[in-house]
């Protein structure tokens with residue numbers, strides 16, 4: 001931009017004045033912490049927004065594949081038989097699932113809907129793991145006929161499977177989900193059968209004695225965003241103990257041990273002092289805890305079971321970016337700076353758990369202001385960051401929220417406006433819309449207005 | 459509007475108010491505005507100068523300018539005694 | 545000619561709950577084996593050490609640990625380009641983890657350090673202390689980690705009143721009955737979150753040992769001290785060296801078992817049963833470190849030499865009968881210095 005007499009206009013930054021206080025970090029405290037993120041995999045953020053709108057979810061295929069390979073290497077370099085199963089609930093956009101399937105992942109699903117999605121995506125039935133407490137009679141018969149791996153959550157399901165097996169004349173392949181004390185709070189004891197109080201053995205005995213079900217594995221999922229590798233060592237120890245017990249009692253060998261998901265991603269939990277990037281354990285830490293426990297367990301004939309992992313968030317969080325735009329700058333009644341952006345908690349569900357890292361998408365000076373970032377929803381809970389030390393953003397500036405790939409695209413809500421596009425940047429740096437933005441008809445098409453309500457006069 | 463006469467502002471954007479003992483850091487845009495107020499420029503002159511030299515528009519600048527002046531008042535950097543002249 | 549080292553030191557907050565930086569610098573200034581330039585690293589603009597120019601040659605602000613190791617790394621790289629540091633001695637609990645993570649990368653820039661390993665650092669954490677004691681055969685007060693208040697009542701079966709109710713990071717209270725225990729549980733968990741640790745209350749005499757391990761299981765230095773006067777912040781304002789072989793034996797066992805690398809402080813309690821319990825292990829130099837130089841074991845000096853790769857012989861003895869008495873001191877500082885560190889981040 002230039003003036004009429006040809007002078008280049010300077011980039012405008014709103015005027016700020018900030019009191020210097022002992023105890024408050026100078027600008028040097030915060031400066032290095034922030035650099036603009038102008039491009040994602042070679043594509044400019046402003047270009048992406050111009051082409052596809054704001055807000056916009058962007059997923060990096062490159063990041064998905066490289067993170068997956070890192071995770072796989074962490075396990076396969078330590079243990080001979082490893083299988084990942086993509087946890088659909090974490091992100092079940094077809095394009096995303098298919099990247100994982102191309103990388104060799106099976107599918108892990110927890111509902112009839114997810115199960116059908118996995119089938120549609122071309123995953124063979126016997127490579128689908130069916131978890132969860134709510135599997136209907138129809139879901140189960142389909143899964144049995146497809147030879148899928150059914151992980152039993154409760155006794156009612158166990159009996160239902162027994163009945164179905166008889167009717168269909170097929171022996172379903174099953175595992176039980178086991179919950180246990182791993183020294184971590186809260187203990188997820190609402191899913192599956194408890195290890196310590198004997199429920200797990202009770203279920204195993206019922207399966208072994210009935211003969212109607214083929215017990216192929218043992219499963220646990222001890223929690224999500226776990227920060228303690230030692231909890232996995234404990235869980236692996238307890239599942240191995242059950243497997244060895246089955247060998248001794250029934251001379252029966254399970255084919256696999258499924259450790260579930262739950263590894264922490266690189267996000268920073270609210271209230272955590274140090275950033276998640278620094279302190280959260282990585283794949284190597286979890287892999288070491290799990291595999292060393294299994295390698296040291298006394299399986300009969302030293303036959304190691306297949307190790308299945310249903311890792312979700314730790315694989316996909318980093319690959320997801322949420323791009324948005326500043327709507328307005330305001331001050332609260334107390335004089336605190338607030339900035340409204342076009343990204344609400346309906347799109348960024350994880351804002352309730354994490355202090356998401358946020359980068360402006362354009363260059364800025366070292367001046368910052370302590371800012372509350374609000375979303376555009378007309379609700380008090382719509383807060384993206386309670387307090388972030390941000391450079392001076394102008395109306396219309398773009399920003400990028402990092403590590404949003406897990407759970408947001410499955411738990412997002414349509415509220416007061418329509419949900420935006422999701423774009424995948426492929427490995428060559430080409431963008432693809434993998435989910436369209438919603439239209440009025442997307443929603444109204446599902447509605448039916450009774451005849452007596454069709455007209456009115458005002 | 460008048461900046462209190464004993465207030466010093468350095469090249470690096472440091473503003474010191476000996477009356478209260480408070481120090482402030484001011485960004486270059488802020489420093490420029492303070493300099494212009496000190497030179498007795500009117501609101502309009504300041505606005506026109508910014509519109510001519512910076513990539514901004516009238517409504518954005520007026521809003522930010524107003525916000526900034528409020529802060530200067532709150533921090534007693536602006537002399538309120540001659541409010542009538544503004 | 546003596547070597548001249550440029551040493552960066554944090555913890556310049558010589559306030560009423562002091563950081564160890566200033567006393568560490570006094571030890572370094574008195575080192576017999578080298579001369580030094582001291583580069584202060586500060587977080588806040590009113591840390592007194594920043595303004596003590598006879599002790600600190602130049603100070604740079606560094607980002608808080610919560611900004612992450614990358615931010616710290618970048619800032620240190622900038623400082624290194626100006627200073628040619630040989631060594632950094634971090635002194636805050638909260639920053640140690642970041643410096644441990646960066647140890648290798650800093651060494652690649654030429655900045656040495658001598659810190660505990662990440663495993664050592666984590667194993668001695670408050671909530672791992674019981675396991676730590678068990679693993680290494682060291683006596684620690686019996687404790688239990690609780691995740692909900694109901695567990696307090698179960699705990700009464702194994703713990704007699706009074707017992708100590710402790711928070712994850714800070715805060716503790718001594719509970720003499722169930723009501724008090726519940727009150728502390730709720731108060732502390734409300735502030736610092738779960739879990740809560742309850743610990744057997746050990747009545748007795750408190751001793752502290754400042755020491756240095758070479759990372760191979762050898763004790764290079766150890767000076768035991770009994771606090772004589774404690775401020776309302778729980779800090780020693782006066783203390784006396786004590787000559788008790790049992791304290792040194794315990795320190796040797798601790799170093800031998802853990803192969804502790806770097807400086808540390810053991811907080812010990814001698815119970816009425818005359819047993820010595822390890823109450824806490826601080827993975828860094830304590831603020832009363834100048835006493836060790838005063839009795840012939842200059843721990844910061846020895847740590848510096850270890851960090852620079854020299855072989856250091858253990859100190860055989862220390863002088864008995866010495867005390868430290870702390871005092872505070874008002875400096876007159878020109879406001880321009882405060883502005884300088886605030887605006888430019890350097891002074």
Ligand SMILES: Cc1ncc(COP(=O)(O)O)c(C=O)c1O
Pocket residue numbers: 087090108131132221223224225260261262263310311312313314406
């Ligand atoms: C059974 C099961 N497996 C795997 C996962 C994926 O967990 P995460 O995303 O924490 O890795 C979940 C998530 O809740 C789950 O319930």
